[in-house]
Each structure stands twice: as C-alpha cells, then as structure tokens.
Amino acid sequence: MDIEKFTERARGFIQSAQSLALREGNQQFVPEHLLKVLLDDEEGLAARLITAAGGRDGQVRTATEAALKKLPKVQGGSGQVYLSQDAARLLDNAEQIAKKAGDSFVTAEYLLLALVLATGTDAAKILKDAGVTAQGLNAAIAGLRKGRTAD
Numbered sequence: 001m002d003i004e005k006f007t008e009r010a011r012g013f014i015q016s017a018q019s020l021a022l023r024e025g026n027q028q029f030v031p032e033h034l035l036k037v038l039l040d041d042e043e044g045l046a047a048r049l050i051t052a053a054g055g056r057d058g059q060v061r062t063a064t065e066a067a068l069k070k071l072p073k074v075q076g077g078s079g080q081v082y083l084s085q086d087a088a089r090l091l092d093n094a095e096q097i098a099k100k101a102g103d104s105f106v107t108a109e110y111l112l113l114a115l116v117l118a119t120g121t122d123a124a125k126i127l128k129d130a131g132v133t134a135q136g137l138n139a140a141i142a143g144l145r146k147g148r149t150a151d
Contacts, residue, residue, distance in 0.1 A: 001092045006106045013037050013108055014091070021081045025073035028084040031123035032067045035115050038108065039064060046112050052140035055132035063126040090118045109141045 003011060017033040026033070038046035039061050047057040094114035098106040116134050118124045 001088065001095055005095055005098070005104070007108070010094075010106050010108050010111055013041070013111060018081050022079060024068065024071070025075060026068075026071045027074045027080075027082060028071075029081050029087050030071065030084045031086050031090050031115055031118050031121045032064055032071075032126075034087065034090070034111060035060070035064050035123045035126070036068060038112055038115075041108075045108055049109060049112055049137060049140045049144065050127075050130070050132055052143065053132050053136035055127065055136070056130045059130040060126055060132070063129065064123070067122045067126060086118060086121045090114045090121070090123075093117060109144065113137050113141065 003014075006014070013034065016037040018029050020037055021027075021029045021033045035046075039057070041047075047061075050057040050060055090111075091114070094106045094110045097110045097113055097117075098104075101110075103110075113134065115121075115123045116127050116132055116137055
C-alpha cells in the first residue's frame with residue numbers, strides 16, 4: 001500500500017480511524033474504526049452513498065458502534081496502535097479498486113467500497129446486513145462522480 005496514492009481526505013479518514021482506536025484503548029486499528037469515522041463525517045458522504053446504494057445508514061451506524069464496543073481494550077502501554085491484517089488488506093484493496101476504475105488516487109468512496117468487499121470482517125457483515133451491496137454502492141459512486149476521476 002502506498003499512502004501517497006490516497007487523497008488528502010482519504011488519508012484524513014485513515015488517521016481519524018487510528019486516533020479513534022487509540023482513544024478507545026484498542027490495540028488494533030480494524031475496518032470498523034474506518035467505517036465509524038466515515039459515518040461520522042460532517043459532510044455525510046458515506047451515509048448518502050449507503051442510502052443511495054439501497055442501504056440503511058442508521059442501522060450501519062448502530063451496528064458499527066456495537067461492534068467497536070466489543071473490541072478488547074488495553075490500558076497503559078505505549079499508546080501504539082497496530083494495523084490489523086484485515087485493515088491492511090482493506091487499504092490495499094481500496095488502492096486496487098481505484099486503479100481498476102482508472103483513478104490515480106484512492107478516494108473516500110473507494111474506502112467505503114473496500115469495506116463492503118472486505119469479506120470476513122464485521123464491517124462487511126454490518127454493511128451487508130443493512131442492505132448495502134458492492135453493485136449498489138458502485139452505482140451510487142458512479143452517480144455521485146458523473147464520470148469524473150481522481151487524478
């Protein structure tokens with residue numbers, strides 16, 4: 001994964017997710033941290049895309065918060081947060097999705113799409129249970145971008 005291939009906004013979400021993990025006392029940065037910060041974005045991009053994809057963003061938010069509460073908490077220590085394997089795969093997958101779409105950079109939309117495609121993670125299950133599919137999200141992203149790419 002090349003962090004330089006991520007837009008400033010996408011990098012901001014990744015940093016916010018790491019900060020959230022640190023604040024919550026979680027030793028690992030997992031996909032659910034990223035989903036939470038995408039949902040908490042004041043511009044509401046992820047919530048709008050989830051709704052446009054036929055999903056229920058309120059259900060996603062509630063389930064994400066519940067999943068984060070279940071994560072093990074560590075007190076003391078170095079304040080170091082480690083990237084989980086699932087999160088590392090997700091970020092790499094987001095980069096591949098952007099490349100396949102002809103974009104030079106990974107945007108926040110592709111982070112959300114990578115979360116949907118992160119099979120075996122709680123984040124993907126939460127999104128699927130709320131009615132979000134990769135096809136629906138792809139269509140919502142295409143509608144939002146109107147043919148523009150991130151270069």
